Amino acid sequence: MSALVTLWSVSLILCLVGAVALVALIVVRIFSGRASRNRERVRRRLTPALLGGDANVEKLSGAELRFATDLALELAEFMRGTDRAELLAVAAALGVSDLLQKRARSRTAQDRLTAIEALALFDDHTGVVEQALDDSNPHVRLGAALALSARGDAPDLMTLVRKLRIGEAENSLLLVSLMSDIAACDPDAVRALLTDEAFPEAGKVAAVDALADSGYSHAPLLAELAANPRGAPDLQPRVFRALGRTGHPVSARAIEAGLASQDWRIRAASAEATGQIALRRFAEQLGGLLSDDHWWVRFRAGEALLRLGEPGNAVMNRAATGADALACRAATTLLAEKAAA
Amino acid sequence: MNAGAEAIALVVIVMGLAQTAFNLVQLIYAGIALGTRPPVPRGATLWRRYSEQAPAISVLAPAFNEELSIVESVRSLLALQYPDFEVVVINDGSSDGTLTKLVESFGLRKVERYVDEAVEHAPVRGFYASRAIPRLLVVDKENGGKADALNAGINCSRTPLFCAIDADSILEADALLRVVRPFIDEPHLTIAAGGTIRIANGCKVDAGRITEIHLPTNFLALVQIMEYLRAFLMARLALGKMQALMVISGAFGLFDRQRVVEVGGYSRDTVGEDMELVIKLHRHMRDLGLPYRVEFIAEPVCWTECPEDIRVLSRQRARWQRGSLECFAKHKDMALNPRYGRIGMLGFGQILLVDVIGPLVEVLGYILVPLLWALGLLALPWLLAFLAVTFTLGIFVSMATLVLEEIQLRRFIRVRELVALAVIAVVENFGYRQLSNYWRLQGWWQFMRKQKGWGTMTRKGFRTG
Numbered sequence: 001m002s003a004l005v006t007l008w009s010v011s012l013i014l015c016l017v018g019a020v021a022l023v024a025l026i027v028v029r030i031f032s033g034r035a036s037r038n039r040e041r042v043r044r045r046l047t048p049a050l051l052g053g054d055a056n057v058e059k060l061s062g063a064e065l066r067f068a069t070d071l072a073l074e075l076a077e078f079m080r081g082t083d084r085a086e087l088l089a090v091a092a093a094l095g096v097s098d099l100l101q102k103r104a105r106s107r108t109a110q111d112r113l114t115a116i117e118a119l120a121l122f123d124d125h126t127g128v129v130e131q132a133l134d135d136s137n138p139h140v141r142l143g144a145a146l147a148l149s150a151r152g153d154a155p156d157l158m159t160l161v162r163k164l165r166i167g168e169a170e171n172s173l174l175l176v177s178l179m180s181d182i183a184a185c186d187p188d189a190v191r192a193l194l195t196d197e198a199f200p201e202a203g204k205v206a207a208v209d210a211l212a213d214s215g216y217s218h219a220p221l222l223a224e225l226a227a228n229p230r231g232a233p234d235l236q237p238r239v240f241r242a243l244g245r246t247g248h249p250v251s252a253r254a255i256e257a258g259l260a261s262q263d264w265r266i267r268a269a270s271a272e273a274t275g276q277i278a279l280r281r282f283a284e285q286l287g288g289l290l291s292d293d294h295w296w297v298r299f300r301a302g303e304a305l306l307r308l309g310e311p312g313n314a315v316m317n318r319a320a321t322g323a324d325a326l327a328c329r330a331a332t333t334l335l336a337e338k339a340a341a
Numbered sequence: 342m343n344a345g346a347e348a349i350a351l352v353v354i355v356m357g358l359a360q361t362a363f364n365l366v367q368l369i370y371a372g373i374a375l376g377t378r379p380p381v382p383r384g385a386t387l388w389r390r391y392s393e394q395a396p397a398i399s400v401l402a403p404a405f406n407e408e409l410s411i412v413e414s415v416r417s418l419l420a421l422q423y424p425d426f427e428v429v430v431i432n433d434g435s436s437d438g439t440l441t442k443l444v445e446s447f448g449l450r451k452v453e454r455y456v457d458e459a460v461e462h463a464p465v466r467g468f469y470a471s472r473a474i475p476r477l478l479v480v481d482k483e484n485g486g487k488a489d490a491l492n493a494g495i496n497c498s499r500t501p502l503f504c505a506i507d508a509d510s511i512l513e514a515d516a517l518l519r520v521v522r523p524f525i526d527e528p529h530l531t532i533a534a535g536g537t538i539r540i541a542n543g544c545k546v547d548a549g550r551i552t553e554i555h556l557p558t559n560f561l562a563l564v565q566i567m568e569y570l571r572a573f574l575m576a577r578l579a580l581g582k583m584q585a586l587m588v589i590s591g592a593f594g595l596f597d598r599q600r601v602v603e604v605g606g607y608s609r610d611t612v613g614e615d616m617e618l619v620i621k622l623h624r625h626m627r628d629l630g631l632p633y634r635v636e637f638i639a640e641p642v643c644w645t646e647c648p649e650d651i652r653v654l655s656r657q658r659a660r661w662q663r664g665s666l667e668c669f670a671k672h673k674d675m676a677l678n679p680r681y682g683r684i685g686m687l688g689f690g691q692i693l694l695v696d697v698i699g700p701l702v703e704v705l706g707y708i709l710v711p712l713l714w715a716l717g718l719l720a721l722p723w724l725l726a727f728l729a730v731t732f733t734l735g736i737f738v739s740m741a742t743l744v745l746e747e748i749q750l751r752r753f754i755r756v757r758e759l760v761a762l763a764v765i766a767v768v769e770n771f772g773y774r775q776l777s778n779y780w781r782l783q784g785w786w787q788f789m790r791k792q793k794g795w796g797t798m799t800r801k802g803f804r805t806g
Contacts, residue, residue: 007725025747171527174391
């Protein structure tokens with residue numbers, strides 16, 4: 001019986017605790033409402049100062065500095081070039097960068113990331129941003145790496161690979177942006193990752209996409225990877241798609257082999273690449289793929305044929321009137337789609 | 342005192358305690374999830390960070406007899422902030438002017454479209470598109486239900502991800518940018534992600550956007566706001582953190598198209614098609630032995646209109662209950678099966694506790710415990726313990742959810758709204774909770790009778806600005 005009464009008592013106590021917490025939060029809300037009106041007033045007053053470009057201003061403190069910091073970051077998000085540089089100079093004079101340095105040590109990862117990204121906009125705080133590469137939160141580490149690489153101030157790629165644990169703990173698609181920035185100034189470092197047997201496949205996927213984005217000159221390496229897969233089945237379709245994006249005809253032989261691959265993902269990616277590079281001599285092989293078992297392969301083959309011009313159209317028209325039902329449907333519908341587009 | 346009466350009361354109290362204990366665990370997990378969630382940047386920051394790498398998304402919007410709202414809904418979808426997306430509206434055999442409205446308003450004409458046949462659905466009558474709006478495709482098909490329409494949308498989509506929504510709901514402009522985060526952070530693992538559903542009753546809507554957030558004045562709508570808070574902020578967030586999420590709302594979920602195709606798309610023989618899809622995905626990935634993640638994210642919001650009429654609400658709740666039972670019955674081999682890990686033990690355990698046995702035992706308790714006490718067969722402590730598990734602990738869970746919302750998200754703008762919800766957190770336990778359990782029993786009855794179909798959902802329409 002006592003257990004039953006205890007249950008009742010505990011439930012009443014819990015209710016009371018919940019009610020007290022709610023009342024406390026409501027009281028806090030009433031006061032924060034006043035603070036928010038004050039915030040609006042300060043923002044209205046500070047906006048002309050921040051946009052005025054005159055760095056000869058007095059340092060702020062307390063709530064005003066917090067409001068000024070948030071406002072400066074919002075404005076900086078929409079500005080570029082000298083306008084942003086002038087804004088940041090005023091912000092620094094107001095004490096914004098000092099507060100950001102404090103926030104970079106906050107216990108909240110969200111605050112640290114925002115502060116780190118903002119500090120990277122200032123020229124004289126990259127040291128703090130570099131320290132954030134050792135942060136305990138992976139989002140903060142990646143944010144710091146992206147901010148540094150966007151400035152061209154990132155440490156060498158192997159350091160980033162180690163600190164971010166790229167390909168192991170860190171597999172974000174944002175690694176492509178990071179590696180693209182790095183490939184712009186140090187393409188050999190990114191290329192080296194692709195030939196490193198020990199480097200995880202997930203990281204290689206990002207490296208492949210980054211090299212494809214940075215252009216033509218990496219096509220031979222990608223073609224070599226396509227022709228000689230190193231036991232990474234999920235990487236291969238990405239390599240073929242990357243070949244298409246480079247637009248380099250050096251990959252023709254690899255793509256021809258890809259069109260006949262056992263893996264439907266590679267056939268689809270190769271068909272897509274054929275259209276992107278306009279490899280007209282593969283029109284017949286693409287025509288064969290119009291009757292592939294996989295819809296994505298048929299679709300990509302049809303799309304590619306329509307990009308090849310006359311030889312592609314000829315194959316499509318032939319398939320549209322042919323006896324193979326799958327190829328006929330793909331060709332007829334895609335031709336009609338193109339005509340309507 | 343009577344031993345039989347005490348045994349009945351004990352069963353009811355233990356069940357209630359088990360549910361409360363699970364709710365408390367969920368509250369703790371939800372708190373941890375919110376406290377440790379990745380940084381939540383502003384919309385502009387999100388765009389800068391994600392726009393280059395965000396994977397393309399097909400937004401699938403099934404529509405059935407929605408001529409009054411469809412044009413505004415589609416305009417709102419076309420204005421979503423996302424770098425690469427297409428909107429596929431599937432007219433599911435509407436008998437009103439839904440298709441005509443779409444064709445006339447967006448200058449559409451009949452086109453051909455080469456589509457996959459990966460999942461089954463009722464025949465498509467035609468495709469409509471416009472050169473001026475290349476992001477928009479309208480699929481006109483024979484009526485087959487929501488799951489059937491979504492399957493048609495999946496076949497039409499040409500992107501790696503698709504987002505299933507209700508055509509009459511309103512996605513916040515940056516909802517796609519926010520819900521795609523797990524697919525960017527863990528592209529090799531994430532197969533599905535759900536966002537929060539919020540109730541738009543009372544809010545002002547202008548040009549397909551929520552412009553002013555207000556609480557509704559209707560009591561039933563207010564109570565549903567509290568229910569949605571518990572369902573999304575507490576339960577789904579916690580189960581997502583535990584990696585035991587069993588349902589992603591049909592009104593807003595993002596999925597890996599290839600994985601969904603592998604499980605055959607949405608099942609057309611259940612009204613719990615959204616829950617069943619997630620269960621099928623769990624089963625598939627576990628059978629393949631592949632690592633994967635199904636996530637829930639609190640920030641992206643989809644606004645929906647909830648029923649304010651008691652008859653419509655009762656039908657909806659009975660249908661939801663039936664959907665849960667259908668899913669449980671269909672996949673009962675997974676329940677409490679260690680082979681399916683936390684999905685079998687935790688996810689199905691929760692369905693068993695909350696959806697399968699919960700309403701039966703609770704209603705039994707409402708009838709028998711006070712009666713047995715009044716007849717002198719039970720001592721007062723038994724009645725008090727029963728009141729604790731059905732009323733006071735229920736109030737505590739609701740208040741704790743509201744505290745969590747206020748500390749972490751602060752989505753209710755005015756103080757008086759917070760006060761109103763605090764009152765609702767108490768009041769809902771007296772009358773509404775019992776009624777809700779009665780509707781769930783109706784769902785049980787429908788399930789036993791193998792009743793099919795959705796029934797009608799009458800909508801009042803959003804309050805425009």
